[in-house]
Amino acid sequence: MSCGENLVGWIVGESSPARSLVIFSHDSKSNLSAGMYLVTETPKGCVLGILESLVSGSRLLPNSVTDPNSVNSVISAINQNEMLGETYLKGNVMWLSYLDALKNGSIDSPKVPPFPGTIVYSAKKEDLENIFSPNEKGWIKIGKLSTIDVDYKININKLQRHLAILAVTGGGKSNTVCILSRNIIKELDGTVVLFDMHGEYGDLGLGDKANIRKPIINPAKLSFEEIKDLSRLPENAINQERILRRAWLKTMDEYKKGQISAADFMEKLYENAKEEKGDANKREVDGALNKLEDIKSMYDEVIDPNAPLELKEIIEPGKLTIFDLSELDEIGADAIVSHFLRRLLQERKLWKRTKSGNATGYPVPAFTVIEEAHILIPNKRNTLTSYWASRIAREGRKFGVGLILVSQRPKNVNPDVLSQTNNKIILKIVEPQDIEYVQDASEELSQDLADLLPGLNPGEAIIIGSMAKLPALVKIELCNSKKSGGDIDIVSEWSNINKSNESIDEDLKSVF
Numbered sequence: 001m002s003c004g005e006n007l008v009g010w011i012v013g014e015s016s017p018a019r020s021l022v023i024f025s026h027d028s029k030s031n032l033s034a035g036m037y038l039v040t041e042t043p044k045g046c047v048l049g050i051l052e053s054l055v056s057g058s059r060l061l062p063n064s065v066t067d068p069n070s071v072n073s074v075i076s077a078i079n080q081n082e083m084l085g086e087t088y089l090k091g092n093v094m095w096l097s098y099l100d101a102l103k104n105g106s107i108d109s110p111k112v113p114p115f116p117g118t119i120v121y122s123a124k125k126e127d128l129e130n131i132f133s134p135n136e137k138g139w140i141k142i143g144k145l146s147t148i149d150v151d152y153k154i155n156i157n158k159l160q161r162h163l164a165i166l167a168v169t170g171g172g173k174s175n176t177v178c179i180l181s182r183n184i185i186k187e188l189d190g191t192v193v194l195f196d197m198h199g200e201y202g203d204l205g206l207g208d209k210a211n212i213r214k215p216i217i218n219p220a221k222l223s224f225e226e227i228k229d230l231s232r233l234p235e236n237a238i239n240q241e242r243i244l245r246r247a248w249l250k251t252m253d254e255y256k257k258g259q260i261s262a263a264d265f266m267e268k269l270y271e272n273a274k275e276e277k278g279d280a281n282k283r284e285v286d287g288a289l290n291k292l293e294d295i296k297s298m299y300d301e302v303i304d305p306n307a308p309l310e311l312k313e314i315i316e317p318g319k320l321t322i323f324d325l326s327e328l329d330e331i332g333a334d335a336i337v338s339h340f341l342r343r344l345l346q347e348r349k350l351w352k353r354t355k356s357g358n359a360t361g362y363p364v365p366a367f368t369v370i371e372e373a374h375i376l377i378p379n380k381r382n383t384l385t386s387y388w389a390s391r392i393a394r395e396g397r398k399f400g401v402g403l404i405l406v407s408q409r410p411k412n413v414n415p416d417v418l419s420q421t422n423n424k425i426i427l428k429i430v431e432p433q434d435i436e437y438v439q440d441a442s443e444e445l446s447q448d449l450a451d452l453l454p455g456l457n458p459g460e461a462i463i464i465g466s467m468a469k470l471p472a473l474v475k476i477e478l479c480n481s482k483k484s485g486g487d488i489d490i491v492s493e494w495s496n497i498n499k500s501n502e503s504i505d506e507d508l509k510s511v512f
Contacts (some may be wrong), residue, residue, distance in 0.1 A: 003099060004039035004121025008032065009091075009119060011040065015113040017095065020049075022120050024089045034452055035473030036147040037123035038093055042114045047097040048102060048131075050471055052448030058087045064114060068252035092448050093120070096470045102131050107469065125150060131469055140183040142176070143476040146460055152474045154423075156188060158467040159367065160402040162393055164418055166410050166438060167427030172459040173406050176425055177369055178204055178479035180404075181320055184367065185209050189318045191366040193344070195337045198371070199326030205481030210320040215328060215336040216304040219265040220255050223342065224248045227269075229384050230299050239281065243288040247273035263305040266296065287431035294486050302332055311343050317364040330375060337376055338384030341368060345392055348399040363401025368392070373405040374412035386414050393420035412438040423465030427476075428456040444471055 008031070009024035020040070024032060036051050060074045101108035125148060133141070133151040141152055143152045167173045177194070182204045184190035194201060203210035217226070227348055233241055251269045254260045260268050270292050276285050297301070308314050315321045321439040323340070325333045343362075350361030370376055392403045393416075405421060407413050411434050419441040426445070429435050439445050444464040449471065452462065459476045 002119075002121055003041055005124045006122045007119055009120045010036065011114050011118045012090075013116065016084070017110040018119075019095065020114055022051075022091050022093050024091065026086070027169045028122075029089050030108070031122070032089065033147050033214075034091075035145075037128060037430065038120050039099060039123050039127075040095075040114045040118050040120045042110060042112050042118075044098065044110070044112045046099040046322050047094040047095045047110045047114070048097055048127070048470075049370060050473075052092045052094050052446060053451065054089060054091045056087055056089050056103070069471070088442050094446060094448070094471075099127065102469070103127065105134070113172045118511075121445070125438050132472065136237060138188070140180075140187050141477070142179050142183065143459075146473040146475045152463075152472060154422050154463070154467040155469075156184060156467070157189070158465070159404075160365065160397045161422035161466055162396070162403040162405075162420060163423040163425065163465070164373075164407070164410075164421040164441075165414075165425045165427075166429060166434075167461075168430055169408050170458060171427035171456070172461070172476055173408065173427065174200060174371075175459060175479050176427070176461070177201075177371070177404070177406060178481060179477050181367075181369065182206060182479060182481060185318075185320050191315065191364050191477075192320045192369065193340060193366055194320065194322045194369040195313055195325060195340075195371055195376075196322050197333065197375070199324045201322050202481065203322075204320060204479070206320055210322065211316060212316065212322045212324060214301075214304075215323050215325050215332070216302055216307040217336065217339050218262055218307040218309055219269075219303050219305055220252075220262040221307075221309060221343070222339070224302070225384055226339055227295070229331060229335050229338075230295045230302075230469075232294065232331060233291055235239055237287070239284040240288040240291065243273055243276045243285055244291065247276065247288075261305070262309070265305065266292070266303060272333050297322070298329075299332055301434050302328070302336065306317070308493055311340075311347055311362050315344070315366065317362075328357050332375055334385050335381045337370060338388050341388035343383065344368065345388065345396065345399065345401050352399050365402070367402040367404055369404040369406065371406045373407040373417075374409040377405065377414045379412050379414055386417065389417050390414070390420075390433050393417050410434045410441075415441065421465075423463075423467045425461045425463050425476075426453060427461045428458065429453045441499045488508075 007025060008028040009022045010127050011020045012023050013021045034051055034054055037048055038051055039046055042409055067072060095110045097107045097109060128148060128150045132145060138157050139153040139155055141151050141153050144150060145152055163178050165173050170477050181194060199247055227244065227248055228241065246270055250272045252263060254268065255265060257471045273288050273292060323336060325336060337360050344366055347362035351363060356359055376383060377389050389403060392401050395405060425444050426438060435450050439450050442464060449462055457492060461476055463474050464471045
């Protein structure tokens with residue numbers, strides 16, 4: 001019995017255990033496309049591979065042809081005798097695993113190459129369903145294989161090794177975030193925190209399983225670094241930093257002793273900084289006070305003493321929490337995102353340490369989705385979000401805090417953080433530098449697969465990493481519950497304005 005379904009070609013040339021060149025039969029040409037799965041036999045058993053690239057050619061029209069007249073002569077000869085015009089189709093196949101291992105839920109990379117002349121078959125649909133759509137707890141569907149009608153699922157337990165969703169604008173990033181977040185909540189009662197930079201997500205059709213939160217922080221929960229960030233204190237303002245730090249430590253101590261309330265925190269911080277005048281240069285103290293006044297004027301709506309103190313009251317377990325950051329500048333967004341990344345990691349560590357006794361901290365694992373990662377976790381600039389994202393990338397999986405980075409400019413994302421995202425959903429990317437940057441951060445992305453990225457359709461993605469059993473070309477399911485994110489119809493909006501103006505003119509004429 002053959003390994004696969006239909007004969008599609010034969011192995012030619014030299015093969016390695018990892019790759020082979022295949023020449024395809026004339027009958028199979030119309031059914032082939034990059035990303036499809038093929039099987040062949042080796043001395044150790046049947047192996048499954050992915051077709052990474054395709055190239056067509058003709059013996060009579062090789063690359064060396066330079067004379068257009070000779071091309072016309074060849075075409076005339078072919079028209080008289082079609083046998084002369086036979087074209088060929090070749091492709092590179094990356095062998096992924098022995099088929100028997102995949103059927104049993106594991107991966108066993110081939111150790112012996114297939115021999116030249118070995119028949120290559122298309123993979124059986126039932127085998128692909130067994131591999132990519134397992135009926136097991138913890139796997140959720142996010143789309144279908146692009147080349148065959150087979151549901152594609154990912155392992156959410158492996159997602160805690162972090163994920164990057166990368167694509168050009170309009171490539172399908174926010175749709176992917178939508179379908180992933182929604183299905184984690186609906187199917188697994190998971191907890192997801194989404195930092196929405198542009199206000200483009202609604203409740204994703206989750207109803208009371210989703211909360212859209214104002215980006216507010218209780219001042220009693222602010223770290224000194226967040227105070228420093230919001231005040232825009234320059235790096236070289238060492239004396240002002242010392243003044244603010246001492247004032248913050250004193251204020252925090254007073255709060256913990258119950259001497260002041262959260263409502264008094266910022267005012268007391270200002271007073272304590274003002275008292276530093278006896279020990280410091282008046283000019284430096286005045287500079288520090290000005291920075292605190294800047295926080296009040298720019299971020300008065302962000303620092304809210306009425307904001308809940310308990311993290312689980314803000315980020316409810318088993319729900320989607322969306323922070324709408326669309327009205328904040330980059331510094332304000334950085335403070336909000338880093339604040340909740342910090343608290344999630346710290347409280348999950350606390351929960352893990354104390355769960356055998358009187359448990360404190362945050363009670364459940366959570367995934368954090370950071371939109372516009374190239375802004376909040378930039379390549380050549382330090383931000384608080386970068387620091388805490390880096391900590392989560394290194395430590396998060398031990399404590400159940402997962403990181404999901406979303407960006408249209410991969411080369412502008414901090415490489416230390418990006419390279420620690422074990423999983424990638426890579427939609428259309430055109431910029432060569434971005435593609436090269438993604439390859440450097442992705443061990444499983446071969447050159448042939450990377451070459452497919454500029455030609456992907458919107459919503460089509462190459463998926464690699466431990467959450468996926470094998471590299472796959474996937475059509476992501478359409479998420480109809482997203483509020484916005486696509487291009488606006490500017491022509492219709494202009495037309496509506498003109499119609500509105502015409503209506504006003506008619507009303508005025510009728511009056512006068």
